Amino acid sequence: MKAFKILRKTTLLRHKPNPTTIFRAFFSAEPLTPEPDSQPSNSDSTFDSSHYEIPISNDPPKPTWNEGVRNRVEGLFGDEVSSEAKRKFKDEEYERKRKALAKALLEAALNKEEEDDNDDEETDGGVVKEEDQKSLSVGIIGAPNAGKSALTNYMVGTKVAAVSRKTNTTTHEVVGVLTKGDTQICFFDTPGLTLNYAGFPYRDVKARVESAWSSVNLYEVLIVIFDVHRHITRPDSRVTRLIQRMGERSIPTQKRVLCINKIDLVEKKKDLLKVAEEFKDLPGFERHFMISGMKGAGVKDLTQYLMEQAVQRPWEEDPFTMTEEVMKMISLEVVRERLLDHVHQEIPYDIEHRLVDWKELRDGSIRIEQHFVTNKLGQRKILIGKNGSKIGRIGIEANEELRTIFKKQVHLILQHIKCQRCVDYTDLGSP
């Protein structure tokens, strides 16, 4: 308990968080008033969702990939699309956008089914007496890209950490809170961990790895997760050593489980059995779970197991409520996730990302304005894309996802802002 309290102090995300702290920690930025050099809203460097007729539907996404959902995708690019949208997203761009949205809607639809199952168990926090409350602290540990954030996101049900195709995107510990019935589980997502410090030239990475190791034993349950597809196709001896080290001996104060992740990527199921066989004799692991943290396969069993481990103890966090500050944070997370998805170079790490305006409008919709500040002309070009196609793509996908999460109409504006002091821009006199 004491250890858990110490641990909490090191985490960033809490209930009723101070927005300034969160935004600084996540994006080195805080809400600002728009800068005087802002681009006009009709420029290529701006995405404004009001330029696109994204159909409004009050119906929740359907539980399967059925005709209704397909119609929504079709509607987005059908006859009702404005001429500007058509111009921007024609040809190849149009096709890719259609597919990306279809995938997003499919995932939203599938996720909904899982949520529906659990609706009756969710709590508003006011009904469970303190003496009846149960709690559990869970750490998730694994190599970079193993899928720690995706699993945390799936279990907690909101965006708590940016998930991307890059490694080491989790630069801090993030807590996600899952409260169901009388039980609350707090998740701690450790940074990418390696057994070998060699190859990490930067001090901060080394410090991060050391901090991850030192916190490992503080959790009541430790999830050791690895990418089974990678293990089958390109095994990494460091990952094998991590699993073996964690499974060598059981410790009385902590239960450890092995999560064989990304099973959706493995075509031959007998390959999965071979991997399970490989690690089956490690005494430190109480259970093995085959999961897809992203798609959700096996996650229900894992969640059930965790619920059963909870101990009688008052909750540490208020149950999750969608406060405005949480919504603001989610809006930044969702846009950042899309940025990382679509800009595959090192660029996203150099781009400053700010929430500059948030308004709940009279019609119940939310207007969200965010700015990207780039240092170099090259970064600007990549971020914006041809005729604004890239920033538009990021914007449309983020807008759609935010609307699904908030269950409200969202008017998202993404704008590129040039860095005032940057030599690259000054020399070329570029916008």
Ligand SMILES: Nc1nc2c(ncn2[C@@H]2O[C@H](COP(=O)(O)OP(=O)(O)OP(=O)(O)O)[C@@H](O)[C@H]2O)c(=O)[nH]1
């Ligand atoms: N197909 C598939 N992809 C997954 C799954 N879980 C995670 N991914 C993908 O794997 C990549 C890495 O996932 P993350 O959750 O960011 O991994 P992480 O372990 O938190 O990574 P670091 O932050 O670098 O430590 C992302 O592109 C995810 O979409 C899964 O179950 N199936």
